[in-house]
Amino acid sequence: MSTDYLSTVDMPLRLSMGRIRSQMQELGYGLLAYCGYRSPQEQARLYRRSRSYAEIVAKMAWYEQHGLGLLAQYLERVGPQAGQIGAHVTQAGPGESWHQYRQAVDAVPVVDSRLCWDYPAVTAAESDAWVMYQTLIGQEGLTWGGTWATPDACHVQLSTTGGPLDRAQPSAAIAERQIAECAARYGWDD
Numbered sequence: 001m002s003t004d005y006l007s008t009v010d011m012p013l014r015l016s017m018g019r020i021r022s023q024m025q026e027l028g029y030g031l032l033a034y035c036g037y038r039s040p041q042e043q044a045r046l047y048r049r050s051r052s053y054a055e056i057v058a059k060m061a062w063y064e065q066h067g068l069g070l071l072a073q074y075l076e077r078v079g080p081q082a083g084q085i086g087a088h089v090t091q092a093g094p095g096e097s098w099h100q101y102r103q104a105v106d107a108v109p110v111v112d113s114r115l116c117w118d119y120p121a122v123t124a125a126e127s128d129a130w131v132m133y134q135t136l137i138g139q140e141g142l143t144w145g146g147t148w149a150t151p152d153a154c155h156v157q158l159s160t161t162g163g164p165l166d167r168a169q170p171s172a173a174i175a176e177r178q179i180a181e182c183a184a185r186y187g188w189d190d
């Protein structure tokens, strides 16, 4: 079974990533997308995996303080997750990643059937593939996670702002309503 992860994101991003993949293929590379839409439940599982219960309680309190009780509920309901405390796979809690809004994709270049997980790359061929991928991302006007303070080279998003919640805080009541609208619009009820 194969999943077309690009089909799970909004059309402008889907089309851009499709063009990038085609151009990579013309140059003899591949591009494998392995995550598009990620539900708030899955984001909550990733977030809880590496954090203590005290950290989760503090994060839930933070959501509540900002009128984002719905997002606190996602964090609570997935329950404890097995993992190594401190080994964070994500900085984003549920609702804090563009993946929840269908506006981000995780992908890696492919060279000679090998997935290029390493960035910076270890071989010249893989380095060339990353350079080409980064160039094409820029040409499409997308934002690449590889240049961030905490680099995330596999991550591409439509928005130039790091987090979707940053601009949604004029008041608690407005934020809560916006989140409810997001849940309906982006299909968070899985």
Ligand SMILES: [Zn+2]
Residues within 6 Å of the ligand: 099, 104, 105, 106, 154, 155, 156
């Ligand atoms: Zn990502």
